[in-house]
Amino acid sequence: MAHKITRKMDLNSEDFYVEVEAPLVAERFRAGNFVVLITVPHGERIPMSIMKAEDGKISMFIKKLGKTSWELYKSLDQFEHVIGPMGKPIDVKKYGRVVVASDLVCGHAENYALCKALKEAGNYVISFQTFPTAEEVYPEEVLARPVCDEYHLTTEDGSKGEEGHYLDILEEMLESGEKIDIIFAGGSLPNLKELGDLTKDYNIPTIVTVRQIMVDASGMCGACRVFVDGEMQLACIDGPMFDAHKIDWDAALRRPMMYVEQEKIAYERCKKLGRC
Amino acid sequence: MAIKPRVPVREQPVEQRIHNFDSVPYGYNEEEAMAEAQRCIQCPDPPTCEAGCPVRIKIKDMNRLIAEGKFKEAYLLVKKAHAFPACTGRVCPQEDQCEGACILTKVGQPINIGKLEAFVADWAREHGVEEEGITEEREEKVAIIGSGPAGLACAADLRKFGFKVTIFETLHKPGGVLVYGIPNFRLPKEIVEYEINKLIEMGVEIKLNITIGQNISFEELKRDYDAIFLGTGAGAPQFMGIEGEKLNGVYSANEFLIRANLMKAYLFPEWDTPISVGKRVGVIGAGNVAMDAARTALRLGAEEVYIIYRRKMEYSPARNEEIEHAREEGIIFKELVNPVRFIGDENGWVKGVELIKMELGEKDSSGRPRPVPIKGSEFVMELDTVIEALGTVPNRLFLSRTPGLKTDRKGVIQVDDNLMTSIEGVFGGGDAISGAATVIKALGEGRRAAEAIKEYIDSKKKK
Ligand SMILES: Cc1cc2nc3c(=O)[nH]c(=O)nc-3n(C[C@H](O)[C@H](O)[C@H](O)COP(=O)(O)OP(=O)(O)OC[C@H]3O[C@@H](n4cnc5c(N)ncnc54)[C@H](O)[C@@H]3O)c2cc1C
Ligand SMILES: Cc1cc2nc3c(=O)[nH]c(=O)nc-3n(C[C@H](O)[C@H](O)[C@H](O)COP(=O)(O)OP(=O)(O)OC[C@H]3O[C@@H](n4cnc5c(N)ncnc54)[C@H](O)[C@@H]3O)c2cc1C
Numbered sequence: 001m002a003h004k005i006t007r008k009m010d011l012n013s014e015d016f017y018v019e020v021e022a023p024l025v026a027e028r029f030r031a032g033n034f035v036v037l038i039t040v041p042h043g044e045r046i047p048m049s050i051m052k053a054e055d056g057k058i059s060m061f062i063k064k065l066g067k068t069s070w071e072l073y074k075s076l077d078q079f080e081h082v083i084g085p086m087g088k089p090i091d092v093k094k095y096g097r098v099v100v101a102s103d104l105v106c107g108h109a110e111n112y113a114l115c116k117a118l119k120e121a122g123n124y125v126i127s128f129q130t131f132p133t134a135e136e137v138y139p140e141e142v143l144a145r146p147v148c149d150e151y152h153l154t155t156e157d158g159s160k161g162e163e164g165h166y167l168d169i170l171e172e173m174l175e176s177g178e179k180i181d182i183i184f185a186g187g188s189l190p191n192l193k194e195l196g197d198l199t200k201d202y203n204i205p206t207i208v209t210v211r212q213i214m215v216d217a218s219g220m221c222g223a224c225r226v227f228v229d230g231e232m233q234l235a236c237i238d239g240p241m242f243d244a245h246k247i248d249w250d251a252a253l254r255r256p257m258m259y260v261e262q263e264k265i266a267y268e269r270c271k272k273l274g275r276c
Numbered sequence: 277m278a279i280k281p282r283v284p285v286r287e288q289p290v291e292q293r294i295h296n297f298d299s300v301p302y303g304y305n306e307e308e309a310m311a312e313a314q315r316c317i318q319c320p321d322p323p324t325c326e327a328g329c330p331v332r333i334k335i336k337d338m339n340r341l342i343a344e345g346k347f348k349e350a351y352l353l354v355k356k357a358h359a360f361p362a363c364t365g366r367v368c369p370q371e372d373q374c375e376g377a378c379i380l381t382k383v384g385q386p387i388n389i390g391k392l393e394a395f396v397a398d399w400a401r402e403h404g405v406e407e408e409g410i411t412e413e414r415e416e417k418v419a420i421i422g423s424g425p426a427g428l429a430c431a432a433d434l435r436k437f438g439f440k441v442t443i444f445e446t447l448h449k450p451g452g453v454l455v456y457g458i459p460n461f462r463l464p465k466e467i468v469e470y471e472i473n474k475l476i477e478m479g480v481e482i483k484l485n486i487t488i489g490q491n492i493s494f495e496e497l498k499r500d501y502d503a504i505f506l507g508t509g510a511g512a513p514q515f516m517g518i519e520g521e522k523l524n525g526v527y528s529a530n531e532f533l534i535r536a537n538l539m540k541a542y543l544f545p546e547w548d549t550p551i552s553v554g555k556r557v558g559v560i561g562a563g564n565v566a567m568d569a570a571r572t573a574l575r576l577g578a579e580e581v582y583i584i585y586r587r588k589m590e591y592s593p594a595r596n597e598e599i600e601h602a603r604e605e606g607i608i609f610k611e612l613v614n615p616v617r618f619i620g621d622e623n624g625w626v627k628g629v630e631l632i633k634m635e636l637g638e639k640d641s642s643g644r645p646r647p648v649p650i651k652g653s654e655f656v657m658e659l660d661t662v663i664e665a666l667g668t669v670p671n672r673l674f675l676s677r678t679p680g681l682k683t684d685r686k687g688v689i690q691v692d693d694n695l696m697t698s699i700e701g702v703f704g705g706g707d708a709i710s711g712a713a714t715v716i717k718a719l720g721e722g723r724r725a726a727e728a729i730k731e732y733i734d735s736k737k738k739k
């Protein structure tokens with residue numbers, strides 16, 4: 001049952017790349033889907049975005065955060081379970097001029113998958129990928145450049161590519177009257193909220209990944225509930241991508257913080273065991 | 277005639293068990309079981325207890341065989357009625373079924389049929405009793421969606437008929453509610469695992485981590501299998517829909533129990549999944565699910581655990597044994613109150629609940645007096661964790677991806693007298709066709725559906 005890891009490499013000081021055998025997921029993956037990992041027999045069910053799915057394998061970008069991700073980075077060469085594809089794929093169709101933007105690990109993985117699907121559907125795809133500095137920019141081979149029509153690499157300190165966050169550059173574009181039909185974005189939740197605030201004024205549909213803590217990821221527990229237009233929705237089956245203009249952001253920003261204390265305990269223990 | 281009292285059931289002492297997840301009752305040993313079974317007065321036929329059993333176990337004969345020390349025969353007799361006596365002996369609402377109908381209730385305590393049923397099943401497991409195997413191998417393939425009691429029971433019988441049987445299950449462990457919902461201290465997981473391993477040995481294939489309608493479409497199954505059984509359960513939680521449900525520290529009972537049972541959060545940090553239990557825990561509702569959540573919270577270290585119920589406990593749908601155990605363990609019952617809103621602190625964590633007092637009015641459709649709020653009686657109770665145990669409904673993920681399947685407003689799948697759904701060749705049973713119900717009902721329907729599926733496949737073959 002175990003799934004073999006076929007490639008692992010550093011992306012920058014915090015994030016790494018993992019490719020794993022998962023034939024069913026690879027065959028059925030569509031942009032917007034995610035996967036659930038159980039890395040070890042005693043492991044948690046951990047949702048992850050997918051960058052690409054090819055030849056029976058899926059590729060992911062993972063941030064070294066806590067127990068699961070560190071242990072995976074340092075000690076694992078296989079996963080116990082790889083479950084998916086989960087979640088609702090985006091509606092891949094011709095929108096016209098489409099922006100895909102990201103500023104964090106999960107967002108960057110989605111960026112690639114979304115650009116590829118949207119370009120294949122005949123859209124003019126503009127991709128933004130923001131990193132803090134030149135050193136932290138991912139290797140060229142995993143960036144979305146080859147799967148979009150117009151690529152903007154940005155760094156917040158300006159040490160590589162355009163200077164600033166994608167929010168700043170997008171704002172300038174919108175101010176200058178550039179036409180954009182729809183925006184898809186993922187990454188930092190506070191920045192996605194800000195993106196929504198920005199594009200609301202311009203009336204541009206903005207679909208963003210609302211990362212929430214998940215357990216079953218199949219609609220059975222309600223852990224991932226988000227409030228969209230006042231209605232309770234489940235990020236795992238109704239999402240994870242939702243209209244940024246309709247999200248109750250206060251709740252969505254708060255709920256991922258629920259287990260911070262326990263996460264510290266799990267990480268410290270794993271470190272002591274020499275696995276993290 | 278003086279009726280002897282029941283043979284007492286040995287149990288883990290309260291002070292000990294509130295710190296672990298091991299089984300609360302130890303169950304009868306051979307002598308105790310024989311003595312309890314000998315209390316049965318062997319009523320003239322038809323015995324009332326059997327009429328009270330949803331699957332018509334031959335209880336009177338079971339009692340007689342146990343009384344004579346013929347445990348294997350007793351076990352095989354029970355197995356004729358349904359697949360998993362070790363489970364139902366522990367979780368059936370016996371007081372509403374067999375034991376409630378036992379004639380001895382008129383003069384004293386009824387026979388402890390539940391514990392006797394569990395005893396024969398445990399005895400058979402410990403002694404490696406084998407049942408009759410597969411009659412003849414057949415070519416036809418049947419897909420079963422969901423590995424809860426309904427799906428497992430259906431699979432067991434279909435396999436005995438010789439069909440090729442594949443179960444598809446969303447989760448990474450089979451068993452449905454028996455594994456992810458009902459805690460170990462009520463239903464030890466090795467019992468369920470044993471039964472499931474038996475099925476695998478018989479040749480039932482179980483494909484885990486597959487959600488039909490999500491990873492594999494229903495149409496694909498329709499194409500590849502001769503018949504399908506829907507044992508998808510009613511696993512989606514309902515929320516009250518009141519202010520404050522967004523707060524951290526507010527759980528559905530499903531999430532709380534999935535974390536604790538399926539993901540073994542009670543073994544955190546040896547197991548990775550965390551769970552958050554504050555000092556004061558309030559569980560909304562008073563059914564089996566609420567009792568399980570409350571007693572789990574207690575075992576996870578809560579200092580005070582409240583059951584918050586809008587009626588009086590006498591109207592609780594939970595099993596008597598669970599209410600009794602909960603009371604012994606120090607769970608506090610707050611009756612005739614209902615939440616109005618949850619109150620949060622400045623960090624967005626729940627810190628209390630505003631409750632309104634209720635009084636009982638006219639009988640409602642459930643036959644119980646309807647709780648009516650008393651205007652102006654609101655008050656606040658401080659809580660660190662809230663668990664909503666309001667009942668569950670079928671998962672809309674599967675329903676929304678299965679065109680042509682008739683359901684009612686709540687998503688309960690409609691079936692005919694043969695348990696066939698609105699789609700030909702597709703059958704259903706368990707919570708999926710009745711909303712949240714019982715394990716024994718799911719087992720019974722799984723079996724009935726297996727018969728109906730066999731007939732369906734046979735008749736198609738004749739044509
Ligand atoms: C749809 C979706 C897609 C995601 N894609 C990616 C991705 O591509 N790359 C990536 O690095 N991360 C991704 N995540 C987040 C990832 O699941 C968590 O960061 C991961 O669980 C951290 O585990 P840990 O043990 O290393 O850290 P922990 O110390 O356990 O947690 C660190 C933080 O991660 C979040 N988290 C923890 N457990 C879960 C959980 N079960 N579900 C969701 N979030 C959790 C919490 O906010 C927590 O504070 C995604 C999450 C979702 C919901
Ligand atoms: C906490 C709790 C305590 C309970 N206590 C008792 C008790 O004491 N006594 C009693 O008699 N009853 C009790 N019940 C009710 C009882 O457990 C249920 O009535 C019974 O489990 C129903 O069985 P089922 O097979 O229909 O569904 P379930 O046990 O719910 O199993 C359904 C299975 O189908 C899977 N599934 C769903 N959709 C899909 C899909 N699309 N693809 C693949 N798999 C899918 C689910 O993951 C699940 O494993 C309790 C329930 C709960 C939640």
Ligand code: FES
Nearest residue numbers: 215217221222236
């Ligand atoms: S993760 Fe359980 S409902 Fe979404």
